[in-house]
Amino acid sequence: MVDLLPLPVVSSPSDGEFPTRDDRWALVERFIKDKGLANHQIKSFNDFLDKKLPKIVEDFKVVETEIKGLKLVLEKIEVGWPRIKESDGSES
Structure with a gap:
């Protein structure tokens, strides 16, 4: 099983921060929607x-x-x- 949280922050000097804070929250929301909390x-x-x-x-x-x-x-x-x-x- 892969532990997805906390999500790693990967930075690229030319592109700025990726994934952004909004990207990470979108992933969390999708995970909860797909898998549920319990x-x-x-x-x-x-x-x-x-x-x-x-x-x-x-x-x-x-x-x-x-x-x-x-x-x-x-x-x-x-x-x-x-x-x-x-x-x-x-x-x-």
Whole structure:
């Protein structure tokens, strides 16, 4: 991955400063428009849910408890939208 920020300033004695401050801001604005500010975080989170979390559960699928003979076995985990269970038993 190439780190584009901060953008280097390249000067040419005959042409003046290039890229100009306006050029650099135009690049930043275009980058934000094309890639977004949080896209890398969303991709990382999705990778965690799709690949890393299932691997963690597989590696630690049996959880021993303090109660003799009782253990917790994790299988087929799912991550979904948040749900609220009300006191009357209804869910939303």
